[in-house]
Amino acid sequence: MNMTLFPDVVVNGETISSAAVAAEAQNHTGPRDKPGIAWRKAAQALAIRALLLQEAKRRGLSPDPLELGPNRFETEDEALIRALLDEALAIAPVTEAAVRAEWEKAPDRYRSAPLWDVSHILCACDPRDEAGRAQAEARARALLARLDGDAKGFAAAARESDCGSKAAGGHLGQLGPGDTVPEFEAALRTLAEGAITPAPVLSRHGWHIIRLNAIAPGQVLPYHAVRSRIAQALEKAAWASASRDFVETLARGARITGASLAPI
Structure with missing residues (x-):
């Protein structure tokens, strides 16, 4: 890919080089005949990362990397972003009523393995x-x-x-x-x-x-057998939604060039 066709990404005065975007683009997919899509996804991911790290530093947060597995630790940047989201996001606990309502939408979605x-x-x-x-x-x-x-x-x-x-x-x-x-x-x-x-x-x-x-075919499972699975899915969805809202709030007050945070 010709990197000269794509500008550097600048987030609140912090420059993310085309080389860094090119390296990140290898972690994103796109049609073979449209390499620019993977590039735009990479530019967006790095812009969001920069926004989050800038906010974490503005709040004076310190990284405390967690051990992810034997001899595998978070990077300092990953630890900072985790600490920021833990502090910034207030996720309401999933209620029993919400879990049951989700299950009642279509109980036959939850089956044992075929x-x-x-x-x-x-x-x-x-x-x-x-x-x-x-x-x-x-x-x-x-x-x-x-x-x-x-x-x-x-x-x-x-x-x-x-x-x-x-x-x-x-x-x-x-x-x-x-x-x-x-x-x-x-x-x-x-x-x-x-x-x-x-x-x-x-x-x-x-x-x-x-x-x-x-x-x-797998048998339809009773509510009590799938309750925890549904609760975890709802919690994950709530976390993802709150994270998107938080990033959008940061973006509205930011100066970003070379990347768009709109859905790709």
Whole structure:
């Protein structure tokens, strides 16, 4: 990206260089044909960060970095921003009535995990090996073409699988969320009962042909089982809203060039 096309960001006289924005832009997404969107997101993020740090220093706050994990601590800037938000934001406690009202909007949103009864055929390869990956894919596509959607022939075709499940006709049993690799699960979620993936699915194990034999949808959970989850979500939403309002208040009294705080 040509940084000369984008100005430095200046927040209340503090300059954030184009190089700093370019480095931050790598943490933001945007369409490949519109690199300026990632740049604008990065400029906005750094402008907000500068506003918050300036306000924290104006209030005379001192950083007290927390330990986030083994040998992992907040940076001083992160600690300052946390201290500022803790001081500046007054979040009303979430009431029981609010939690119950949120639940009553659509109780069937809150379900136990589904169970999928699954079979598959694996054409194993190391995805990093280009030649091996192509060879395994060709084999998987040939098996899939031979099946031609015939679920009854799946168990017979599974004898050619590279997975130990071939002894059971490719049957993996019942799986829940998180029981398999993400690519496999993502494909499962697109299938109707009795359907086979229309194309092989690549994972770190190789190419899979997947059949969803049956699905048991998760059961609707009672209020008491989901109350804490709903309360946490409401608290998080309230915190996010109050944070946005606080930043907007700071921005109204600030002089900012080279960045916009409007939604992107």
